[in-house]
Amino acid sequence: MKFSLVCFVLIILPNVLAAQTLKVATFNASMEANNYASLGMQPSIEVLPKVLSTGDNPQVKNIAEIIQRVNPDIILLNExxxxEDKSKGVNAFVKNYLQVSQSGQAPVDYPYTFIAPxxxxxxxxxxxxxxxxxxxYGSDAMGFGFYYxxxxxxxxxxxPIDTENVRTFQHFKWRDMPSHLKTSYPDGRPWYxxxxxxxxxxxxxxxxxxxxEVNGHTVHILAMHPTPPSFDGEEDRNGKKNADEIRFMADYLTPEKGAYIYDDNEELASLEPQTRFVLVGDFNAADIGDKYREGVIEQLTESPLVNNSVIPMSKGGAEAFEEVYSDRYTAYWGARADYVLPSTYGFEVKASGVFWPHKDSDLYRLVEDRNASSDHRLVWVSLMLADN
Known part of the structure; x- marks a missing residue:
């Protein structure tokens, strides 16, 4: 009996411990067709499947190595x-790059993936x-892009991803957001x-x-990639859209504010109180510095439902810029643009970081220029699931 009890504890204990911690990451990996001009292909949706089919693209191998080194449990990849065919897209990336050791790192597997239009x-x-x-296309597309x-x-x-309860909001109309920001010419005429x-x-x-589903607990991953607040004119159409895209998610996670929101099934949708969530993505919204726009990212970072108390940092960011706060930067063009923000409910933040090695590190080769991996850095937060 004593032997059986010991065996039971030894078998169960690792699962109990595993249930307590969760590492969540976001990475704008910049894996869109313009990165692969050396293939001699016109930028199109056909380029990335070609890159992913071989497993030998140096830039993507570096991206995979970064992910292997950080080894998050959940990761959002922007860009x-x-x-649509996962076998040629995300699953090919997992099979041909992540499940293959890069520079001696242990392979990593992600058996559950999600994509949507x-x-x-x-x-x-x-x-x-x-x-x-x-x-x-381009600026005349529904969202900026030169191909679908x-x-x-x-x-x-x-x-496991609870696919039956996923909500997407691709089709939500800007006009349906109450008190949305209006885009106008300088003389007041409507832009649209x-x-x-x-x-x-x-x-x-x-x-x-x-x-x-994380060992009996549901964690909602709230993902987005708002438009950059630039590449426009005095009308500031992209700046206003960026602010309202961020506001949309802030309203969605706040029960009393999200009553107007409908999902792509045309059903009203917002988070219930006391829900565990983690916001992830390239939000294109700095919290300090010359790219900061007052009142935009604060819609999330100052929400009482969002934990922004621990800001991921890096030595590489600190040495790359003169600003005293550059250790929080997540993009080589100088801003905190990428976020992993957990809910205040249900989590304790244990550790965090930005994968940005300093110049004397052997790993600097992974981020030394735009072509090494991406113009953004992987951001991660380790969380302990808590009952509060």
Whole structure:
């Protein structure tokens, strides 16, 4: 009996411990077609499947090595083109790069993945940038992109995804957000005509709520990639859209504010009180510095439901810029743009970081320039599941 009890404890204890901690990451890996010009292919949705089919692209191998070194349990990859056939897209990345040792690192497996359609490169008949040309793509697409699915995103998980309860918000109309920011010419005329405004979707890519089952606990991964607040004019259409895309997620996680939100099944949807969630993605919203826009990221970071008390940092970011706060930067162009923000409910933050090795490190080769991996850095947070 004593031997059986000891065996029972030895067998069960690792699972109990595993249930307590969770490492969540986000990484704008910049795996869209423009990165692979050396293949001699025109940028299109056909390029990334070609890259992923071989397992020998140096840039993608470095991206895989970074992921292997950090080894998150759940990771969102931004700017991973939308490839509907997973065997040629995200699953090929897992099989040919992540499950293969990179520079001696242990392979990592993600048996659960999620993808969904996005608005980037979704052609419209409108002149949304008002340059006098109806170009369908680029700035005239529903979300900026030169081909459908460019700059999309994928979610990889070691834990099961509750696919039946996933909510996506690709089709939510900007007009349906109460008190949305209005885009106008300097003289006050509306930037968008009536047909454009009635058709325009809020999300430049999509917004996702992906529930993941972590040893008996449900964790909602709230993923997004708002448009950069730039590449426009005095009307500030992208800046206003960025702010409202972030507000959308802030409203969604706040029960009394999200009553207007409907998902892609046209059902009203918002988070219930006392829900564990983690916000992830490239939010294109700095919290300090010359790229900071007042009141935008605070919609999340100052929410009482969001834990921003521990800011991921790196030595590489600290040495790359003169600003005293650059250790929090997540992009080589100088800003905290990428976030992993857990709920205050149900988690304790145990550790965090930005994968940005300093120049004297042997690992600096993974981030030394734009072509080494990405112009963004992987951001991670280790969490302990707690009952509070």
């Amino acid at each position: 991973f083109d939308y490839i 996005v608005n980037t490169g979704f052609a419209t008949p409108f002149d949304l940038d008002n340059n006098g040309k109806f170009e369908q 699915g460019q700059y999309a995103m994928v979610l990889l998980s070691k834990y 005509d009536e047909d454009e405004w009635n058709a325009l979707r809020l999300s430049s890519k999509s917004h996702w709520d992906v529930p993941i």
